[in-house]
Amino acid sequence: MTRIVPWVFGAVYGIVLLAGLYFVVGGLGGGDPLRLTGFLAGMAMLFVVEVVAWRAPRWEVWLLGVRLALFVVVVAFDESGLSRVLFVLVPFAAYLAFGRRVGVVLGGVALALLVGGFAVRVPGWYRDADHVSDVLMFSMGLVLALAMADVALRERRAASRVAELSAAAERSRMARDLHDSLGHHLTAVSIQLEKAAAFAERDAGVARQALADARTSVGRALEDVRASVGALRAEPARLVDALAGLAADGVDLHVDGEERGTDQATATALYRAAQEAVTNARRHGRAATVGITVTFGAHGTRLVVTDDGIGFDVTTPRDGFGLLGLRERAALLGGTATVDSTPGAGTRVVVTVPAILPP
Structure with missing residues (x-):
């Protein structure tokens, strides 16, 4: 999962925490100390989960289940009911971890559970402006979360593609280097050896110099090969x-x-x-x-x-x-x-x- 997730989750947790505290401090709820304690404990555990997810991304699939369980706990203790927005994060995380299809399906399931809960607990909820507004805002949050997940996923794929293209370009560069440098040295060696063979019987001094030049070209070729191999290994x-x-x-x-x-x-x-x-x-x-x-x-x-x-x-x-x-x-x-x-x-x-x- 991309590194954008902890930032998004932390921001949503902070908003939910502030909204829940405002509801209690403002005297908008019953002020039950037990429910407030459970709410704060659940939110604290969610922040801990994000720290773990950041340091151990390989556990992300398991942590998604832990988040979902904690969301249920927080919503159960939250008197304001505003923490229902946390469930928007489930399809968001699933989209990044498992792909578009799973994210969209879980988004639909989350919306269906919200509507089903209203239908069971609040008869005639669809005639109440507040409950209808809750459903509409939750639906909008789902759309935005899935859209954001799609952008993050495309960004991750683009970064991976850049790395692949960079590696391909590096291979192309090394091929050009070998052609330009090693090819040049080998050509020089071939010419010097032909010269040494041609002057072997006519002028021994010229032949010896040609062999010496050939050895020099071979040494330079080996230096270029070592440099190229070192460049390929160095990341x-x-x-x-x-x-x-x-x-x-x-x-x-x-x-x-x-x-x-x-x-x-x-x-x-x-x-x-x-x-x-x-x-x-x-x-x-x-x-x-x-x-x-x-x-x-x-x-x-x-x-x-x-x-x-x-x-x-x-x-x-x-x-x-x-x-x-x-x-x-x-x-x-x-x-x-x-x-x-x-x-x-x-x-x-x-x-x-x-x-x-x-x-």
Whole structure:
């Protein structure tokens, strides 16, 4: 179940608790101490259930039954009758835990029980404006609860889809990397070996140099393979921790703000973007200094990578990952990526990713 549920449940509990206390303090009921004690105890247990549900989401199915039992207890002790609204939360939670069909069915059952209870306890209830109003408001609450559950469920599926697309994009990027780097090195090895074979009898010195160059290309190819394997294995739990690994390799890292609950897809995407930008700065830009600045804001995360390398003309098409790959990575998370560079003046890469949920 999504993390929105505890917030919704807690808010409804708070409203019901305040309404019940107002009913007693305002002298609108009989003021029975035993019923008030039972009501307060039941509400306290509901808050405890939400704490447990937050810390142990795997128990959510069982806790749904506990909530339902406590709802019955609270309604039985509540003199105001306003706590009946708690039953709106049952189809809401069921919708998130079991799907649309179960949520809608339980919503219908809850409405039928309310109407049935009125029919048994209050003859001619349908002629009373207060009872009819109760049924209408309960029905409206059911509709809103189910609609909210549907939005939360779609949001959860969208977040899962983003993670899947991010993983697919990462596989595509790694394929491009292997083609661009490993393919280049293997081609160089093949050429050097052919050269060594051709000069083996005519010029031993040239042949030896060709073999030495081939060994150098093999070493570079192995370094690229190790880097690619390490990138595939690394799944940063926290973006700052992952970027600190790049800083250990001589990159200046500056963090602005506090990282709070960065999801896996966002952390991975931003880390890969930073990793790619740093690699390009050193491999192609021949930069002496590379800096990373990450800013955590209320509406998203901003990553900036700068270097003092040779730069390039951004209007000239380039092979490899480049600007297109950066944009693809950011777009998967609803963000943007820009690359500013001028020949001889270094490069600046900016990736901005919005927050999935408001803080």
